[in-house]
Structures are given as structure tokens and as C-alpha cells.
Amino acid sequence: xxxxxxxxxxxxxxxxxxxxxxxxxxxxxxxxxxxxxxxxxxxxxxxxxxxxxxxxxxxxxxxxxxxxxxxxxxxxxxxxxxxxxxxxxxxxxxxxxxxxxxxxxxxxxxxxxxxxxxxxxxxxxxxxxxxxxxxxxxxxxxxxxxxxxxxxxxxxxxxxxxxxxxxxxxxxxxxxxxxxxxxxxxxxxxxxxxxxxxxxxxxxxxxxxxxxxxxxxxxxxxxxxxxxxxxxxxxxxxxxxxxxxxxxxxxxxxxxxxxxxxxxxxxxxxxxxxxxxxxxxxxxxxxxxxxxxxxxxxxxxxxxxxxxxx
Amino acid sequence: xxxxxxxxxxxxxxxxxxxxxxxxxxxxxxxxxxxxxxxxxxxxxxxxxxxxxxxxxxxxxxxxxxxxxxxxxxxxxxxxxxxxxxxxxxxxxxxxxxxxxxxxxxxxxxxxxxxxxxxxxxxxxxxxxxxxxxxxxxxxxxxxxxxxxxxxxxxxxxxxxxxxxxxxxxxxxxxxxxxxxxxxxxxxxxxxxxxxxxxxxxxxxxxxxxxxxxxxxxxxxxxxxxxxxxxxxxxxxxxxxxxxxxxxxxxxxxxxxxxxxxxxxxxxxxxxxxxxxxxxxxxxxxxxxxxxxxxxxxxxxxxxxxxxxxxxxxxxxxxxxxxxxxxxxxxxxxxxxxxxxxxxxxxxxxxxxxxxxxxxxxxxxxxxxxxxxxxxxxxxxxxxxxxxxxxxxxxxxxxxxxxxxxxxxxxxxxxxxxxxxxxxxxxxxxxxx
Numbered sequence: 001x002x003x004x005x006x007x008x009x010x011x012x013x014x015x016x017x018x019x020x021x022x023x024x025x026x027x028x029x030x031x032x033x034x035x036x037x038x039x040x041x042x043x044x045x046x047x048x049x050x051x052x053x054x055x056x057x058x059x060x061x062x063x064x065x066x067x068x069x070x071x072x073x074x075x076x077x078x079x080x081x082x083x084x085x086x087x088x089x090x091x092x093x094x095x096x097x098x099x100x101x102x103x104x105x106x107x108x109x110x111x112x113x114x115x116x117x118x119x120x121x122x123x124x125x126x127x128x129x130x131x132x133x134x135x136x137x138x139x140x141x142x143x144x145x146x147x148x149x150x151x152x153x154x155x156x157x158x159x160x161x162x163x164x165x166x167x168x169x170x171x172x173x174x175x176x177x178x179x180x181x182x183x184x185x186x187x188x189x190x191x192x193x194x195x196x197x198x199x200x201x202x203x204x205x206x207x208x209x210x211x212x213x214x215x216x217x218x219x220x221x222x223x224x225x226x227x228x229x230x231x232x233x234x235x236x237x238x239x240x241x242x243x244x245x246x247x248x249x250x251x252x253x254x255x256x257x258x259x260x261x262x263x264x265x266x267x268x269x270x271x272x273x274x275x276x277x278x279x280x281x282x283x284x285x286x287x288x289x290x291x292x293x294x295x296x297x298x299x300x301x302x303x304x305x306x307x308x309x310x
Numbered sequence: 311x312x313x314x315x316x317x318x319x320x321x322x323x324x325x326x327x328x329x330x331x332x333x334x335x336x337x338x339x340x341x342x343x344x345x346x347x348x349x350x351x352x353x354x355x356x357x358x359x360x361x362x363x364x365x366x367x368x369x370x371x372x373x374x375x376x377x378x379x380x381x382x383x384x385x386x387x388x389x390x391x392x393x394x395x396x397x398x399x400x401x402x403x404x405x406x407x408x409x410x411x412x413x414x415x416x417x418x419x420x421x422x423x424x425x426x427x428x429x430x431x432x433x434x435x436x437x438x439x440x441x442x443x444x445x446x447x448x449x450x451x452x453x454x455x456x457x458x459x460x461x462x463x464x465x466x467x468x469x470x471x472x473x474x475x476x477x478x479x480x481x482x483x484x485x486x487x488x489x490x491x492x493x494x495x496x497x498x499x500x501x502x503x504x505x506x507x508x509x510x511x512x513x514x515x516x517x518x519x520x521x522x523x524x525x526x527x528x529x530x531x532x533x534x535x536x537x538x539x540x541x542x543x544x545x546x547x548x549x550x551x552x553x554x555x556x557x558x559x560x561x562x563x564x565x566x567x568x569x570x571x572x573x574x575x576x577x578x579x580x581x582x583x584x585x586x587x588x589x590x591x592x593x594x595x596x597x598x599x600x601x602x603x604x605x606x607x608x609x610x611x612x613x614x615x616x617x618x619x620x621x622x623x624x625x626x627x628x629x630x631x632x633x634x635x636x637x638x639x640x641x642x643x644x645x646x647x648x649x650x651x652x653x654x655x656x657x658x659x660x661x662x663x664x665x666x667x668x669x670x671x672x673x674x675x676x677x678x679x680x681x682x683x684x685x686x687x688x689x690x691x692x693x694x695x696x697x698x699x700x701x702x703x704x705x706x707x708x709x710x711x712x713x714x715x716x717x718x719x720x721x722x723x724x725x726x727x728x729x730x731x732x733x734x735x736x737x738x739x740x741x742x743x
Binding site for chain 1: 571
């Protein structure tokens with residue numbers, strides 16, 4: 001009797017599990033098609049030579065050749081890795097400081113929701129549109145930025161047409177585009193800090209800076225960690241802005257690829273210009289490992305400072 | 311209106327709609343191009359009058375003549391053109407008509423992306439195009455389309471700057487050019503060049519490699535072995551050709567920051583350039599154009615030779631309307647217009663794009679080919695030598711460019727750079743040959 005009940009309960013449970021899996025199956029299917037399969041296929045390609053035009057299963061096996069080529073022989077890959085690191089560190093760290101300043105200002109400003117909307121607007125604007133608009137702003141001859149500089153008798157700059165200024169110019173745009181999102185996260189983090197700490201500090205005679213250094217910043221550490229990790233992951237993969245804003249200079253030879261190229265752009269060119277999908281896939285996996293290593297380092301460093309929740 | 315009449319009317323209306331739908335059903339051809347807007351839309355003067363037809367005007371003319379055909383022109387940047395072809399082919403949505411840079415042709419042919427032209431097209435190309443263009447369009451012994459554009463290189467110089475420096479003639483030999491360039495160069499107080507005696511262009515493969523190939527061949531060297539198994543640029547002649555370029559840097563007649571795009575600003579005295587730059591020079595120099603621009607053969611090292619490359623129009627193997635696509639190309643590239651004795655493709659190339667149309671009849675009858683800028687390019691075609699159509703051509707050129715630019719920046723000697731280039735290029739060649 002008991003055995004029968006146990007069996008029935010088991011059957012009911014497995015039936016429930018089956019129904020659960022059935023409900024989940026569209027999601028599994030979606031992820032299998034759009035995530036698992038592409039990752040698996042890229043991994044397969046990274047060990048093969050494939051030009052997109054022949055059946056992939058007939059691709060020639062290359063072993064670790066793509067990886068060794070990229071890490072030892074391909075000077076451009078190492079240069080674009082360096083450029084990407086420069087871009088990621090610059091946009092994330094400077095962008096984070098700017099976003100924190102803005103968040104602090106808005107947490108004490110009237111009508112802050114309007115300002116938040118203004119700062120958040122670039123986040124919902126497509127990067128392609130941002131790239132095009134900033135491309136116009138940066139035009140050396142008739143761009144708005146140089147026009148404003150000239151009003152103040154400052155020399156106009158070459159911006160995207162200068163090998164030295166092109167990447168920093170794109171970084172400025174990247175920061176502008178991302179500051180709104182980071183700001184919102186910081187505002188949420190600031191709201192999570194109990195007001196009583198500040199009250200207590202004020203009673204003890206602490207000024208704004210003391211309260212900031214000893215209360216706000218330490219309690220914002222989980223938020224900073226989140227912003228840093230997600231920001232760096234995004235910045236390592238930057239493509240659209242760089243593609244939109246650098247292609248004019250690269251196409252005409254005005255700006256050498258090496259001075260503005262990032263890993264994703266090099267990957268794109270390797271895949272679609274030189275028809276080396278295998279090497280481009282290997283690049284993607286190296287980038288993945290680099291991002292993973294950086295993320296683990298960031299987590300370890302910040303956890304040492306007392307952040308345990310991530 | 312009774313019920314019967316009403317239903318009859320509705321029936322007639324539906325029949326009419328279906329019938330008219332059938333009547334206007336069109337065959338749609340997709341034709342991606344990599345040209346500037348004015349090449350597609352036409353060139354207009356300040357009053358808005360059309361002064362040179364663009365591709366769209368010819369396409370509209372064809373569609374008027376063939377109402378059952380619709381041709382959609384898609385503008386794609388040069389950088390993304392090959393990608394567009396590849397991705398579209400892979401996804402089963404291949405465009406119908408392409409303009410192919412011959413250097414891409416080998417991989418595209420090898421992968422079956424291009425349709426084999428009909429026999430009459432092949433006969434037409436063999437009989438009516440300049441030999442170098444036919445060679446450029448031939449891959450594995452097979453002609454793959456109508457040659458649409460050949461581009462070679464000449465020395466373009468600024469006559470005003472020459473006059474200021476006391477020169478009346480362009481240099482005939484590279485040694486003369488190296489002597490003249492520093493005298494045409496100006497420097498600021500810190501020693502930076504403000505006016506270039508000669509300008510190269512780094513960052514763009516063809517702009518670096520084609521002038522180098524011209525010098526290499528002029529010096530009696532070879533780029534690749536005949537079987538394409540080996541790169542030969544690090545030969546004595548190759549090193550000599552690169553040393554000839556470096557001599558300009560050593561004598562301060564140029565530096566690595568120079569740019570041929572500065573020529574219209576009057577800060578470049580000499581450059582090696584292709585014919586398609588004519589339109590930009592005219593736009594940039596306006597009424598000063600004729601006083602400023604001079605064109606001469608590339609100064610020689612040992613032999614008279616200049617590098618040439620080819621573009622050709624072809625049909626995608628994935629096209630669902632190959633026959634209609636070839637019909638359009640026959641009309642556009644091959645049919646001779648009685649009034650001018652030229653082809654439409656030739657008119658577009660010579661009158662708008664500024665490239666050399668390779669059909670013999672266009673070479674003879676296009677008026678603009680005899681102008682100040684283009685005439686020398688036409689004359690120099692006799693000494694033109696096409697770049698080889700090889701697998702991974704773009705990648706190989708990028709490697710060679712990177713190594714050459716390192717010598718310009720004094721990061722490597724000519725021998726070191728060319729040895730390194732050969733090592734990398736041979737690895738690629740070994741993959742395919």
C-alpha cells in the first residue's frame with residue numbers, strides 16, 4: 001500500500017517535472033539555437049580553416065594554429081588588444097567617476113527626474129545613430145565641436161581624422177553614451193544607503209567629503225563592483241561605435257587601422273574581409289579568456305575590500 | 311443596383327486587380343555597388359543641371375525600355391562590399407549583379423559564387439577589351455564577366471609648386487625624383503614638414519603596395535613566383551625598390567605622416583595616384599585645377615612599368631534571374647550607342663567615376679580620356695602590369711603594407727621588413743598553392 005503511494009507520488013512528480021520542462025522547452029530551444037549552437041560552432045571553427053563559402057564540415061583542421069598565430073605572429077592582434085584595453089579602462093573608469101558625480105548631484109537636485117531623463121536618453125539611442133551624429137560633430141572643417149573651440153580662439157582639432165586623436169575621440173563618445181546607465185545604477189546604490197549613517201556623521205561633525213569617503217564610497221562598493229564588471233565586459237566587446245566612427249578614416253588611409261582598431265573590429269575584418277572565419281573565431285575565444293581573467297581579477301581585488309555579495 | 315450587378319462588379323474588380331497584378335509583376339535584379347553618391351546619382355552643376363549621368367540614370371533608362379525588369383541599386387562601402395556578397399550568397403539571397411575587384415575573384419570563383427558567363431559574353435570580352443583587362447577578368451583560364459574598370463598609376467604633380475621651386479619638367483627617373491623632392495619640401499620652425507615634396511599614404515593597402523609594385527617591377531624584380539608558391543619581394547631588386555622609397559625619407563622629401571589626400575590643399579608636390587582621383591581633384595581645386603595638376607609616367611628605376619588592377623561586372627551563381635542579369639550587362643557594358651560610338655558603362659566610367667573603361671571602342675571614343683589628367687594614364691596602359699589574382703590577396707597586401715610602413719617609420723630596414731613579409735606571405739601561399 002505504502003509502496004503504491006510512493007510510486008504514485010513519484011509518477012506525479014516526474015509528470016510535473018515533464019510539464020515543467022515542456023514549459024521551459026521554448027526557452028531551451030531558443031538558447032540552443034541562438035547561444036549554445038553558435039558558441040559550439042565557433043569553437044569548432046576556431047580549430048579549422050573556413051571561408052564561409054564551402055560546407056563547414058569540409059573545413060580543414062588546423063589544430064591550435066589559429067591561436068598560436070594570433071598570440072605569437074599577429075602583431076595587429078596584440079595592438080588591437082592594447083587599444084581595447086585602453087578603451088575599456090578609459091571609458092569605464094572615467095565614465096564611472098563622471099556617473100558618480102552626476103548621481104551625487106542629482107540625488108540632491110530638484111526636478112532630478114528630468115535631468116535623469118536627459119542623461120539617460122543616449123542609453124536608449126542606437127549606437128549607430130550616436131556614431132553618425134558624433135561623426136558630424138567631430139568633423140574638422142565644419143563640425144560643431146571645432147566651431148565652438150574657434151569661438152574661444154582655441155585651435156580646431158582633427159578628431160577622427162587624426163591617428164592620435166581618433167580612439168580618444170571615440171572614447172569620449174562612448175563615455176557620453178554610457179554615463180546615463182551607470183548614473184542610474186549609482187542613484188539606486190545611493191538610495192540604498194540608510195540616511196541614519198549620514199545623520200550620525202553630521203552629529204559627529206563630519207563634512208561632505210568625510211561623509212563621502214567614509215560612508216558613501218565604502219557602502220557603494222557592491223555597486224561600483226557591479227558597474228566595473230559589467231562595464232568592462234561591455235567595453236572589451238566594443239564594436240558598433242568604433243566601426244561607425246573609424247571606418248571613414250580607415251577606408252581612406254587617413255587613420256591607420258592600428259591606431260584605432262579594437263579586437264571586435266579586427267575580428268570582423270579577419271572574418272569578412274580576409275574570409276578567415278576560423279581565425280576570427282579563435283580571436284573571439286581569446287577575447288573571452290581575457291575578459292574572464294579581467295573579471296576574476298576585478299572580483300578578487302574588490303572582494304578583498306569587503307564586498308562579499310558578488 | 312441589384313445583387314447580381316453588385317456581385318458582377320465586385321468580380322470584375324477582383325479580376326482587374328489580379329490581372330493588373332500579373333501585368334505589373336516584375337523581375338527584380340539587385341545590383342550592389344561600392345561607389346560614391348555622385349557615381350550613383352549623377353553629377354550636377356550649381357544650378358542643379360545633370361552634367362554627368364550616374365548609374366541610376368542608366369538603370370532607369372533600362373527599366374523604361376524593359377518595364378518587366380526592376381533593378382535595385384544598393385550602395386555599400388568598399389570596405390563592406392565583399393562581406394555583402396559573401397553573407398548574401400551564404401544566406402541564399404545572393405545579389406544578381408556584382409562589380410568585383412579582380413583580386414577577390416579567385417576566392418569567389420573557387421567557392422562557386424560567380425556564374426559562368428554565356429558564350430557570347432566570353433567571345434565579346436575576348437574580342438573587344440584591352441588585353442590587360444581580359445587578363446584581369448580571367449581566373450583559372452575562364453573569363454568571369456565584363457571588365458568595367460582598369461586603373462593604373464602615374465605620377466601626379468603640382469605645377470604651381472614646381473614653378474615656385476624652379477622646375478619646369480616632372481622627373482623622368484626615380485633618382486631625379488629623389489633629388490627634386492627635398493627642394494619641393496617645406497618645414498616649420500621645429501623641422502616638421504608643412505609641404506611635402508612627395509607624399510605616400512599609409513593605412514590603405516593598395517595605396518602602399520601598388521606604388522611599391524610599380525617600383526619593384528621597374529627595378530626588374532618579381533612579386534611572386536609563377537606558380538604562386540613563393541613570394542619574391544625580398545630579392546635584391548625588391549630591396550632596391552624599397553630602398554628607393556626610403557631614400558626619399560632619408561633626404562627629408564617626405565615622412566610617414568604625409569598623405570596624398572592633401573594634394574588638393576596645395577601641400578603636396580608629387581604623388582603616385584590612380585585615374586579615379588580626377589573627380590576629387592577637380593572638386594578640391596575648382597578653377598585652379600588646370601593650372602595645378604600635371605600628370606607624368608611614374609619615374610623609372612630600370613624599366614618603364616606601372617601597376618594595374620581590374621574590376622569586372624558579373625552575375626552571382628545564386629541569382630534567380632541570371633538570364634535577365636546578363637541581358638542587362640550586355641545592354642550596359644557591350645551595346646554601342648550609335649550617337650557617341652561608346653558604351654554606357656564606358657560613359658559612366660570615363661564621364662563620372664574617372665576610371666579607365668577597358669573596352670577598346672570606349673578607349674578610342676570617350677572624349678574625356680584625352681583630357682589633361684587621364685591621357686597619360688591611357689598612354690601608360692601600354693606599360694601596365696596587372697597585380698596577380700591570388701587567394702587571400704587582400705590579406706597578403708595588408709602584410710606587405712604593414713612591413714613597408716615599418717620601414718617608413720624606421721622600425722625596420724628594407725631587408726628585415728621584406729624578409730618578414732616574405733615569411734608571412736609564404737605561409738599563406740602554402741595554404742592555397
